[in-house]
Amino acid sequence: MKLIIGNKNYSSWSLRGWLAVKQSGLHFDELTVPLLGEEWDRMKQDMGEVQPSSGKVPVLWDDDAVVWDSLAILEYCADKVGRERFWPKDEAARGMARAMVAEMHSGYQALRKELPMNIRRRVELPGLSDGAKHDVVRILGLWAEARARHGSAGPYLFGTFGAADIFYAPIVTRFVTYGIGVPGFAQAYMQAIWEHDWMREWITAAEQEEWVIEQWEAAV
Structure with a gap:
């Protein structure tokens, strides 16, 4: 299998897809x-031949199967x-987990717009x-x-690491980046996600990336 992702510093959906494949073993x-470079333009053109939502990441290739969208992956x-x-x-737990993942997949538009994922950055917000x-x-x-x-x-949210944690992991990074105050139970959960081996691997790679997207650095 081959997983195509965007910049680890910025691409929240790539993080979800990557964690999903890691979880599969x-x-x-x-x-x-x-994202937004020459390779990105070439990929969008190539991907347009095999999937309708061309130019989006992550994309998983597995022999003849091409799967885009992090939840589908x-x-x-x-x-x-x-x-x-x-x-x-x-x-009951499975039903709640599915609902939480679906809500994350389709919702929270204001938060996404105002708090774009940027793992390297630390910002004090004037307000939300x-x-x-x-x-x-x-x-x-x-x-x-x-919990x-x-x-x-x-x-983790349902005890052991699973789909809900995969989908809310980028939210954890956003809360860290923008200094969102959270109660103690949430701090403990965020620490567990932040210290997960796969998250440490992703965060380290994001911090070492040289690519910078100026328009996202200027956000907020």
Whole structure:
């Protein structure tokens, strides 16, 4: 398999796809294509021949299968190795995890716009819009409920590392980058994500990248 991702410093969806394939335990080769550069333009042209949403990352190639979109990649990997590696065994926990992942996949537009992922950066925000504040409160509420109801087996949202953690990992990096104040339980969860071996690998690579996207550095 080959996974095409964007810059590790900036690409939140690439992080999700990469973590999903790492969680599968399957071997894969990794290709990083710098966003908004010449390689990016060439990739968009090439990818237009095999998938309709051309120019988006991540993309997973597995023989004749071409899978784009991070959630589709996660589900593709789950089908190959067993869904229990990604989703809780308990029915109620699994239902909540699926709902949280779906909400992350389609929601929180204000937060995404105002707090773009930028792992290397540390910024003191002058303030958040009401929409972004609502997103932060909603996310913290979901984290609290998941931990309280289903997190007794370990430090992650549903105890053991899984799909929900994969999808909320970029939110952890955003909260760190922009100094979002969170309660103690959320600090402990964020620390567990930040110190996960795969996250440390990703963060180290992001910090070593030389690519800079000025328009995203100037955000906020």
